[in-house]
Amino acid sequence: MKKIAIIGGGYAGMAAGVELAAAGLSVTVFEAGKVLGGRARRVDRAALSKNANGSPLDNGQHLVIGAYGQLQRLMQQCGVDLQQAFLRQPMRLQVEPDFVLACPRLPAPLHLAVGLIRAKGLTWAERWALIRAIQVTQWRRWRLAQDMTVAEWLQQQRQPSSLIARFWQPLTLAALNTPLELASAQVLLNVLRDSLGGNRAASDLLLPKVDFSQLFPEPASRYIEQNKGYVRLGHRVKSLGRDTQGFNLDGDVYSHVVLAVPPHQAAPLLQAVDPQLAQQLANWPYQPIVTVYLQYEADVQLSTAMLGLADAYSQWVFDRGVTHGQAGLIAVVISAQGLHSGLSHDDLALAVQAELHQRLALPDFVLQKQVITEKRATFACTPNMRRPSNVTRCRGLYLAGDYTADLAGATRGDYPATLEGAVRSGVRAAQHILKGE
Helix, strand or coil, X not given: CCEEEEEXXXXXXXXXXXXXXXXXXXXXXXXXXXCCXXXXXXXXXXXXXXXXXXXXXXXXXXXXXXXXXXXXXXXXHCCCXXXXXXXXXXXXXXXXXXXXXXXXXXCCCHHHHHHHHCCECCCHHHHHHHHHHHHHXXXXXXXXXXXXXXXXXXXXXXXXXXXXXXXXXXXXXXXXXXXXXXXXXXXXXXXXXXXXXXXXXXXXXXXXXXXXXXXXXXXXXHHHHHCCCEEEECCCCCCEEEECCEEEECCEEECEEEECCCHHHHHHHHCCCCHHHHHHHHCCCEEEEEEEEXXXXXXXXXXXXXXXXXXXXXXXXXXXXXXXXXXXXXXXXXXXXXXXXXXXXXXXXXXXXXXXXXXXXXXXXXXXXXXXXXXXXXXXXXXXXXXXXXXXXXXXXXXXXXXXXXCCXXXXXXXXXXXXXXXXXXXXXXXXXXXXX
């Protein structure tokens, strides 16, 4: 009889749990924290500051697009109403001071063609350079003969520096959370393939209207428990061993284990069962994400739910009043390492506040400031990165997480560190168990 332990209650672990529970298997999820979601979870303001008050925040902002099919499928399986969970809009990338790329509600690929032709804030030379780069890549089926950095690819495509600053850099940071000089061009093209290169709905932006724990992990927890599984919060697995009976987790025995924690947390648990893999994961490269929350008076709002800023600390700015009903709350996301990395939280919050005042005409007065830094928010998505498979050398033990490769035996991953990448990995790990692999 299969008795399965899932270590980690983030998106990958909960996806694996739902898939296995749906098949009628006995599942127990162990989550060290008090809140499900991992690196996409709810955070109480009081946990950030003794003087803070108000509704909960997220530990970061994550974009969801229409192409994220597995995430939407599992949400629906867990009873989530997608219309209630997301504010769904046609693709619209607005980067101040004047760039706008909006895809109208037209059949693919006409929606993209019209969007590129009508893009605002570009000279005709810049517009043609953008159209040429995307068209050439489409003709080549979104594949490069050899992976390279995004910066190198943009140079090959003769993209003007002004276009890079207003379109390619904000897009790359949002999609890959890795600087242009380090980011994989092939993985960026994979994202463009599934969004701009897919059907019209695939390019839609889905802005969550609830916190990231409530979006999927908590409905997944209820689903698992309704299907005779268990979800144990505040339980950190301290050791993982294997004997003739199976896998021993802190005294309990399981036939299969899905290790769905970040690489640096997986490494010590793997030491006794797969030391070679443990060593690989212990040295895993990461990139941070910083989110600056500014609470203004309730009547303060942006011109749109999401917009970007070029040549600024503030990369993407979200109006949580529009999406979450948190009136006057603005969330500013700063992805990857950069000039901001050397600033203290207080100095960064002040710098962001000044930028929003100068660039977006928001008031120069805020009621509260909160800064959340996830130092290991995502893996560094670099060219030709060798990723581990879901299947390990230890039979019955599987990895799940956005950092894994897409197929057993593969070493290259298709997706960057996204919610969809995490969910896909969890589903793959579960399918290996169901197939007896």
